Amino acid sequence: MADIKQVAERAGVSIATVSHVINHTRFVSESTKNKVHRAMEELDYQPNSLARSLRNQKTKTIGLIVPILPSDTSNFFFMTIAQGIQKALKRHGYQVLMSNNSTEELEEEKEQIRLFNSKQIDGLIIASIADEVSYLKDTVRSHYPVVFIDRKPIGYNGDFVLADGFGGSLQAVQTLIERGHRRIGFITGGLGISTSNERLNGYRQALAEHGIAFDPSLVKVAHSNYESGYESAKELLAQNEITALFVANNVLTMGAVGYLQERQIRIPEELAVIGFDDYDWTKITTPPLTVIRQPSFEIGEKAAEVMLKRIENPDQADFHEYRLPTMLVMRGSC
Amino acid sequence: MADIKQVAERAGVSIATVSHVINHTRFVSESTKNKVHRAMEELDYQPNSLARSLRNQKTKTIGLIVPILPSDTSNFFFMTIAQGIQKALKRHGYQVLMSNNSTEELEEEKEQIRLFNSKQIDGLIIASIADEVSYLKDTVRSHYPVVFIDRKPIGYNGDFVLADGFGGSLQAVQTLIERGHRRIGFITGGLGISTSNERLNGYRQALAEHGIAFDPSLVKVAHSNYESGYESAKELLAQNEITALFVANNVLTMGAVGYLQERQIRIPEELAVIGFDDYDWTKITTPPLTVIRQPSFEIGEKAAEVMLKRIENPDQADFHEYRLPTMLVMRGSC
DNA sequence: CTGAAAGCGCTTACAG
DNA sequence: CTGAAAGCGCTTACAG
Numbered sequence: 001m002a003d004i005k006q007v008a009e010r011a012g013v014s015i016a017t018v019s020h021v022i023n024h025t026r027f028v029s030e031s032t033k034n035k036v037h038r039a040m041e042e043l044d045y046q047p048n049s050l051a052r053s054l055r056n057q058k059t060k061t062i063g064l065i066v067p068i069l070p071s072d073t074s075n076f077f078f079m080t081i082a083q084g085i086q087k088a089l090k091r092h093g094y095q096v097l098m099s100n101n102s103t104e105e106l107e108e109e110k111e112q113i114r115l116f117n118s119k120q121i122d123g124l125i126i127a128s129i130a131d132e133v134s135y136l137k138d139t140v141r142s143h144y145p146v147v148f149i150d151r152k153p154i155g156y157n158g159d160f161v162l163a164d165g166f167g168g169s170l171q172a173v174q175t176l177i178e179r180g181h182r183r184i185g186f187i188t189g190g191l192g193i194s195t196s197n198e199r200l201n202g203y204r205q206a207l208a209e210h211g212i213a214f215d216p217s218l219v220k221v222a223h224s225n226y227e228s229g230y231e232s233a234k235e236l237l238a239q240n241e242i243t244a245l246f247v248a249n250n251v252l253t254m255g256a257v258g259y260l261q262e263r264q265i266r267i268p269e270e271l272a273v274i275g276f277d278d279y280d281w282t283k284i285t286t287p288p289l290t291v292i293r294q295p296s297f298e299i300g301e302k303a304a305e306v307m308l309k310r311i312e313n314p315d316q317a318d319f320h321e322y323r324l325p326t327m328l329v330m331r332g333s334c
Numbered sequence: 335m336a337d338i339k340q341v342a343e344r345a346g347v348s349i350a351t352v353s354h355v356i357n358h359t360r361f362v363s364e365s366t367k368n369k370v371h372r373a374m375e376e377l378d379y380q381p382n383s384l385a386r387s388l389r390n391q392k393t394k395t396i397g398l399i400v401p402i403l404p405s406d407t408s409n410f411f412f413m414t415i416a417q418g419i420q421k422a423l424k425r426h427g428y429q430v431l432m433s434n435n436s437t438e439e440l441e442e443e444k445e446q447i448r449l450f451n452s453k454q455i456d457g458l459i460i461a462s463i464a465d466e467v468s469y470l471k472d473t474v475r476s477h478y479p480v481v482f483i484d485r486k487p488i489g490y491n492g493d494f495v496l497a498d499g500f501g502g503s504l505q506a507v508q509t510l511i512e513r514g515h516r517r518i519g520f521i522t523g524g525l526g527i528s529t530s531n532e533r534l535n536g537y538r539q540a541l542a543e544h545g546i547a548f549d550p551s552l553v554k555v556a557h558s559n560y561e562s563g564y565e566s567a568k569e570l571l572a573q574n575e576i577t578a579l580f581v582a583n584n585v586l587t588m589g590a591v592g593y594l595q596e597r598q599i600r601i602p603e604e605l606a607v608i609g610f611d612d613y614d615w616t617k618i619t620t621p622p623l624t625v626i627r628q629p630s631f632e633i634g635e636k637a638a639e640v641m642l643k644r645i646e647n648p649d650q651a652d653f654h655e656y657r658l659p660t661m662l663v664m665r666g667s668c
Numbered sequence: 669c670t671g672a673a674a675g676c677g678c679t680t681a682c683a684g
Numbered sequence: 685c686t687g688a689a690a691g692c693g694c695t696t697a698c699a700g
Binding site for chain 4: 366
């Protein structure tokens with residue numbers, strides 16, 4: 001691999017000059033500029049970014065930690081966010097170093113951050129699995145900004161970019177109520193994590209607005225996997241006379257729909273259904289599924305944008321919470 | 335951020351000694367070892383991997399280029415491969431730098447490789463969009479090994495890790511024939527790329543084995559997107575009396591199923607269907623879909639393994655092609 | 669208009 | 685058993 005020294009030699013100039021023409025960082029005469037460019041071409045020179053980063057003390061790299069589980073369904077959401085982040089950062093010459101915390105274990109999350117630290121990232125975007133992240137004080141030590149996405153943990157100062165899960169849930173349940181439903185089943189992921197809590201609150205709020213009493217037996221809290229969604233739907237239908245079902249999580253939606261289709265329950269005649277997250281497959285169920293769409297790509301873009309601002313302006317302490325609106329996508333299931 | 339110098343000072347030893355205790359690279363007495371460990375703890379020292387890589391001339395980083403399109407369906411396959419790669423490399427202390435060529439444009443692929451070069455990757459795993467990759471001679475210049483996955487381009491020496499698309503396709507069509515079908519529609523992605531070619535060959539081979547004449551009008555070559563799958567199914571059904579359909583690509587499968595469910599065509603009574611790739615959503619269509627499963631995770635693991643071997647043993651020139659078997663997953667659609 | 673040299677944080681041959 | 689010093693490939697203050 002050619003290095004800057006070889007380029008300098010071939011061009012008959014100093015390495016300082018080569019560096020300056022690469023970075024446009026001081027005036028260089030046209031003629032020497034040309035010589036340098038020619039030399040770079042001929043040697044197919046690529047600057048070594050390790051050396052550059054070491055010297056500059058910045059890597060133009062943002063670490064991204066998301067929990068992408070083995071289940072392919074759950075991948076969509078964070079993958080789409082990741083694409084949004086990548087696209088926005090690329091425009092500014094930043095790279096993303098993505099790490100997948102597939103175990104959902106806190107220790108691995110910490111380990112991953114340490115690894116990022118040793119790689120000298122300029123910032124961290126994280127969907128933390130922890131609801132309490134004061135441990136970041138030790139690992140991050142404010143060396144770089146942190147932007148939290150999707151979930152809202154406490155205990156560390158950073159920005160948040162989140163979907164309006166409350167509003168989405170509210171709208172879904174309002175819609176069902178307006179269609180005449182009174183006994184509405186609700187399946188959600190584990191409480192304690194902010195997204196689930198907010199969605200449950202939206203459900204309760206919609207009921208309250210319409211004077212419908214909250215019935216805890218209509219709520220199933222499930223683990224975020226297919227089987228759990230399947231079982232929850234099963235139990236809900238066995239134990240209660242519900243006419244509608246709102247599933248506030250994508251993997252659980254798939255499991256619940258799996259059960260309904262197996263039992264050949266007619267949707268929406270026997271049971272109206274609204275799911276969560278607008279994925280391609282929701283178009284090909286029978287009937288196509290009405291869902292609450294989360295702005296996942298937009299969350300990624302926004303997170304990147306917020307991060308970039310923080311990097312430009314490191315010592316501002318006014319952290320923000322950005323809420324991106326969800327959307328009801330009407331299809332045939334309600 | 336604490337550096338090695340500060341650790342050395344605090345421990346009252348030279349930086350050479352600190353380095354050696356970190357890397358276990360020469361004998362250090364227990365007592366000084368302890369002093370060093372204590373100092374590292376107290377300073378929460380993390381070695382700077384930029385500096386280390388610069389010095390060592392290796393980064394323990396493998397570049398990965400895959401085409402993950404905006405469509406979420408197509409993501410599964412390469413995401414799963416990526417997870418396989420990541421898992422296998424992690425065990426050996428390697429990181430993966432993933433880059434998503436979402437435009438499917440060759441120029442972007444080249445650009446991405448250049449970027450990887452400047453980051454000094456130790457190896458490249460790539461699902462190239464090009465069928466002819468002699469341009470890699472210029473960009474890679476044999477500085478590091480290249481492993482090709484999924485597709486099989488020509489023009490550059492490297493290993494290949496591929497699914498047995500021919501065998502999978504053969505088995506699917508054989509299965510349909512054995513169930514009595516004679517007029518079997520076939521939808522595939524653009525020919526020219528190796529995977530599509532192989533799958534078409536499998537289709538033809540199965541027909542030939544059973545003495546069924548190949549009818550080109552039963553074959554639709556489509557772009558790899560939902561709409562194209564939808565349209566292909568539509569045309570195929572309008573123009574021909576087919577009793578079975580084999581869709582040799584996951585996104586196209588979704589589009590085709592979308593059309594069939596919209597038209598309320600009864601599966602398998604009116605039309606037997608076999609799709610491609612075993613995703614979660616294939617379980618919840620009506621009826622659940624019979625598919626050819628590709629060993630995507632295993633492709634990733636294998637690619638990583640092959641890469642690691644190449645890195646250990648750089649100047650061996652016996653490149654291999656690894657074919658991983660597909661599997662027929664029987665469900666209700668045929 | 670351009671160069672010589674220090675230094676980013678490591679590893680490792682050389683020396684004792 | 686351990687240290688002093690060179691060097692990985694860059695950038696940038698200093699100097700002219």
